[in-house]
Amino acid sequence: MFEQLTPSFQNYELLDSGGFEKLERFGSLTLRRPEPQAVWSKSLSEEEWRRRADASFLREGRSDERGEWRFSSPRISERWHIDYSHGAMKLRMRLGFTAFKHVGIFPEQAANWDFIHDECLSIRAAGRTPRVLNLFAYTGGATLAARAAGADVTHVDSVRQVVSWARENMESSGLDGVRWIVEDALKFVRRELRRGNRYDGIILDPPAYGRGPAGEKWVLEENIGEMLAACAGLLAPRDSFLVLNLYSMGLSPTIACTAVRQLFGEPSREQAGELCFADSFGKRLPLGTYYRMRRD
Numbered sequence: 001m002f003e004q005l006t007p008s009f010q011n012y013e014l015l016d017s018g019g020f021e022k023l024e025r026f027g028s029l030t031l032r033r034p035e036p037q038a039v040w041s042k043s044l045s046e047e048e049w050r051r052r053a054d055a056s057f058l059r060e061g062r063s064d065e066r067g068e069w070r071f072s073s074p075r076i077s078e079r080w081h082i083d084y085s086h087g088a089m090k091l092r093m094r095l096g097f098t099a100f101k102h103v104g105i106f107p108e109q110a111a112n113w114d115f116i117h118d119e120c121l122s123i124r125a126a127g128r129t130p131r132v133l134n135l136f137a138y139t140g141g142a143t144l145a146a147r148a149a150g151a152d153v154t155h156v157d158s159v160r161q162v163v164s165w166a167r168e169n170m171e172s173s174g175l176d177g178v179r180w181i182v183e184d185a186l187k188f189v190r191r192e193l194r195r196g197n198r199y200d201g202i203i204l205d206p207p208a209y210g211r212g213p214a215g216e217k218w219v220l221e222e223n224i225g226e227m228l229a230a231c232a233g234l235l236a237p238r239d240s241f242l243v244l245n246l247y248s249m250g251l252s253p254t255i256a257c258t259a260v261r262q263l264f265g266e267p268s269r270e271q272a273g274e275l276c277f278a279d280s281f282g283k284r285l286p287l288g289t290y291y292r293m294r295r296d
Contacts, residue, residue, distance in 0.1 A: 004273055004275075004276050004286075005108075005111040005274070005276070005290065006108075006111065007111040009084060011027045011082045014277040014279040014280070015279060015280050016042055016043050016044045017035060017283055017285045018042035018043065019038065019042050020039070021033065021035055021049075023052060024107075027083075027095070029080060030052050030053055031056070033056075033057045034067075035285065043279070043280075054071065055070065056070050066099060066101075080096075081172065082105065086113065088148075090173065090174070091144050091148065091169075091173045092169070092173045092174075093173075094168055094172060106138075108276065108277060108287040111275055112142060112145075112203075112245070112275075112292070113145035115241075115292055116132075116149075116203065117145040117149045119201060119241045119294070120201065123151075123200055123239055126239060130151040131152050132151045132153045132203070133153075133156070133201070134153060135204050136204065136210075137163075138166070139165045140155060142203045142205070143166060144173050146201065151200075151201065152179075154179045155181065157181075157182065158185065158211070158212045158213050159213075160182045167180060183212070184212030184213065186216070186218070189227065189231060190230060199234050200235075200236050200240045201240060201241045202231050202241075202242050204227065204242075204245065206245075207247065224246075228259055228260060229263050235264065238296065241292070241294045242293050243290070244256055245288055246288065246290075247288045253274070260291055268294050268296040269294040270293040270294070271291075271292045273289075274286040274287075274288070275288045
């Protein structure tokens with residue numbers, strides 16, 4: 001049942017990995033970033049990494065997340081776009097350099113974008129417009145995948161600037177009509193439960209740690225149980241789907257599967273495993289745990 005998924009992403013390439021770093025091409029730019037799971041050795045020389053990298057992220061102290069970018073040329077644009085397609089879905093997303101090493105998309109998530117898009121098309125083929133809830137929605141790749149398939153989408157994230165970024169991606173992709181919510185995700189689902197609302201698709205992509213707009217504290221291991229229990233009450237009992245991502249090291253597909261099954265019951269279909277990319281030398285880098293299920 002556990003599977004490794006690697007999306008077909010023409011505008012992204014993992015060139016090399018190792019020494020707790022990864023060398024990646026995002027469209028026109030090649031980036032060098034920390035990667036704690038790349039425990040093996042690099043295949044290319046340090047000189048080659050330096051030659052290829054348009055921008056490199058330098059850690060701040062011992063942190064793998066916070067630091068600053070150094071550029072090989074002052075003419076490198078700090079904003080650029082990347083395209084992704086799957087069937088009739090055509091997405092265009094803006095990328096940029098942040099102080100937390102991220103650039104605006106997690107390319108491994110494209111495997112889930114495909115699944116979300118196809119599930120929404122399946123629900124529409126049955127004569128209904130799917131209602132989809134995207135929690136911890138970041139810059140909106142999953143939101144756009146659902147909206148491109150004709151779903152009514154509610155996009156929830158606690159960071160206003162990130163929601164504005166997602167809105168920009170929607171407009172760049174030629175889409176509209178997304179419902180934007182700037183709020184703590186757990187607060188939002190509690191309120192939706194009280195209102196008796198239901199969704200045909202729920203997407204959960206929680207961080208290991210986070211803060212809500214009013215300082216609400218999120219710790220994945222402490223809060224994921226309550227979050228899943230609330231979402232179990234929001235997901236429609238039939239013709240519905242769930243996507244769960246876990247980026248915290250140590251949380252396995254088995255943990256995700258067990259937690260979801262206890263709260264949501266036996267699914268009609270399910271799939272769990274790792275999202276990963278292989279670099280140019282065949283080294284497979286795991287980039288997150290996923291769990292997906294379908295109720296018929």
